[in-house]
Amino acid sequence: MPDELRQYAVGPLQTNCYAYISAGSCLIVDPGASGAALAGALSDTGVAAIVCTHGHGDHVGGVAALKEQTGAPYLIHAADEGIARHAGEVSELGIAYDDDAPEPDGFLAEGSVIEVGSASFAVVETPGHSPGSVCLVGRGSAEGIVFTGDTLFAGSRGRTDLDGGDEALIMASLTRLKREIAPASTLLPGHGPPSTMAHELETNPYLSRIL
Numbered sequence: 001m002p003d004e005l006r007q008y009a010v011g012p013l014q015t016n017c018y019a020y021i022s023a024g025s026c027l028i029v030d031p032g033a034s035g036a037a038l039a040g041a042l043s044d045t046g047v048a049a050i051v052c053t054h055g056h057g058d059h060v061g062g063v064a065a066l067k068e069q070t071g072a073p074y075l076i077h078a079a080d081e082g083i084a085r086h087a088g089e090v091s092e093l094g095i096a097y098d099d100d101a102p103e104p105d106g107f108l109a110e111g112s113v114i115e116v117g118s119a120s121f122a123v124v125e126t127p128g129h130s131p132g133s134v135c136l137v138g139r140g141s142a143e144g145i146v147f148t149g150d151t152l153f154a155g156s157r158g159r160t161d162l163d164g165g166d167e168a169l170i171m172a173s174l175t176r177l178k179r180e181i182a183p184a185s186t187l188l189p190g191h192g193p194p195s196t197m198a199h200e201l202e203t204n205p206y207l208s209r210i211l
């Protein structure tokens, strides 16, 4: 069976939650809400891990319920753990999400590798939208897939005006992505449609500012 990607839009901001399924196991990226419904939708596969690209409520609000139902380990960068633990409180945007994230079972850091079936994902630290933002770069059967969280969107990039955001850091992170991500890669962002690195290199105004 070839690997499969499922995409769900969850919560008030219609955050993209992804499930990457390989060899009967799946990696869930950014369950921002509806954790119990996600567990039901993925009941035909084992859940290897729940990974959040950063700690904002619209990306972690469903972790607690999903973890309770699947027993899967929850992983996030240590620099965003604190934000995630308060995800259920009303945010600066006036939105309350499903739940506070639970205690992580492990931390993501530069070079961490998450295995799922015949695929794996390498963690690239991309701070700026939040201190602990990461991108997940596919290897093995997931070669060419990159989860970009709220760092890089089709035609845009994450905002830096929320607590912990940093303009210089996100530009440094985008510089890294511009240099390190293969143009043929498919980009799967935390909001909005997918893209390819080649298309973003040509058209994204934030990437074209980087020489």
Ligand SMILES: [Zn+2]
Pocket: 054, 056, 059, 129, 150
């Ligand atoms: Zn965010």
